[in-house]
Amino acid sequence: MELTLRKEKILSSVVTEFLKSGEPVGSKVIAEEIGVSSATVRNEMSGLTEMGLLEQPHTSAGRVPSQKGYREFVDRLMEVPSLTPEEKRLIDAKLAPVLYDTEQLLVRTVELAASISRCAAAVTTPGGAGARVRAIQLVQTSRRTAMLLMMSSTGTMKNRIFRCDYDLTTDILRVFFRAFNERIAGKKVSDITPAFLQSLGASLGEMYALVGAPLRALLEAAHDTARTEMLLGGQMNLLFYPEIEPRNARNILGLLENKEEFSMLLRQKPGKVTTMIGRECGRPELDTVSMMVSRYTIDRQDAGAVAVVGPVRMDYPRLTAVLEYLTDTLSAQLTQLTGDN
Template sequence: MELGERKLKVLSALIEAYINTGEPVGSKALQEALDRAVSSATIRNDMAELSELGLLEQPHTSAGRIPSPKGYRLYIDKLMSHAPVTKEERRFIDTMLEEHADDPERLLENASLALAQLTRFAALSTTPESETAVILKCELIAAGRRLAILLLVTSAGMMKSKLFKTDTDITPELCERFRRVTAEHVCGVPLSDICLPFVQTLAASLGEHAFTMTPLLIGLYETASEAAQAQVRLEGQANLLIHPEFDGEHVRRLMEFLAKRKELAELLHQYHGGVNVVLGSESPTPELSGSSVVIARYRLGSREGGTIGVIGPSRMNYSKIIPSLEYFALRLGNLLSEDLDEGGGSQADSQQT
């Protein structure tokens, strides 16, 4: 059935009223929202038809209705207008992100924290997918006589460090030898290729230096393995407790799912391009029932990076959340791209003026 303009306005007004109040919406409230342009009787008839179409639900015997998942989907895809990100919100986002702009891991952590504070939902960010990432830089830094930090930077914007002990002294000469060996044999190699046979073959080719270099190359292998795994930062889980839609059992199941970082990362990496709204009823994850996940991809230069998003009740202000996430993703991608010398600061800067 094709919905006419009036019914679409009724549906949109009802969803926006429900998002604002959390209470079932009746015909009188809708008549006020529509500036009395439509009679109460007509609105009741429209609400009944929208319910028959599965776009509205009636939780009680009262006349009030609430949106169904199908109604939310139509509203998000076709009816909703986007609210602009205010100057104050942009300033808050920029300040939080730029505090650790030179440290990709801290930058992603701050992005989740800032998003949780801004939205009052649980917020998350992921490192870029690393299947095709290559190693850009690999350095050994002395942290003590026999204590070293191995620093690894990848083309996916990931900076990974690992502290480990050795049986030999960490001298400037050893650090320089490690730099030369990795620059020649490791930089430009995909993360997925840094396996134990790779480092064993490389160590065997180093002749008299194999004994001192082997522990360092094993440290390289361990660091590369960790860098290849998707990392999820999650902040603001306690925010979920303030939303009445999440009762004790519901929020318990949701919290248990959020603790499964591997499953969460797999869910997020399914979605590409722009902003995606995943309603709980559309997700294969039963713990997300009654929830929504709003995800935006940030970009590293010309390619997709990781994700940033929020998890909250289905009754969230999508018209506000989506533009905020778009701005977060744009700024986060630009800052990470600058770290990798891929450029990308001008686009977001132009949006701030």
């Protein structure tokens, strides 16, 4: 059966009305909206049901979209609205106090995604083995201890305190600073291996005996930089949707808390928002919900993702606009921060 223009209009109207009300949509509502008779709408709805795009929960009830119907709506029928200037100002105002703190900016982003969507939200941090070291700093904290700070191309800053069995001096720290930045700045964090650091230490000649503790701190900071982490927010929002049964909600929350497994689902292509509906998510725990993922970049390089997980009855058009704005803002600000370092 062919999906005619009128069927497309009716399907789009059913999805839009169901997103608003959560109740099965009757033919009378659609007839008034698109200007045809109720009998015509009922006939077209029957055809859409045969095509698997609509479902009829009860014999006398109206229709609701199927997962296949939502897919058709998202791919071909929905119109993504532009956020109003007021909506953009509200988001900007929430982000403004943390714009120059990478970690807090990501925390605030996941909080905003959860509160606006009224769903669970996740943000993956910049990182990965492809991140490069921008600079190393050393700050003395006591007679025999110092802090090593590693700044990366993805905007992260990792630190490690190390303790030496000798008194540190400004001259010693200066030698470490120069050697580390000359040999390490610009390298991928995945290249900073024990063998590489042993070679670096050996190149310091008679200073080799003094460099063990800072080299261990350097290796730990590199490992931390290479590790992608995930921030979660709004998980409890899922408990307020009647269509997500308690048992399903527990399974979903369990998957979200398994951050390593869940983060693998967020590795979508950079660019426009990716929407996965129900079984498309690829995990049985998510068969009854949908997930929307938008990736952000740093200096045009893929860096991480912002995602929301919620009922299949999501406001896909508006959330697409929100996620696009959040990731565009995040990309611009993180690119600026890394450029300023």
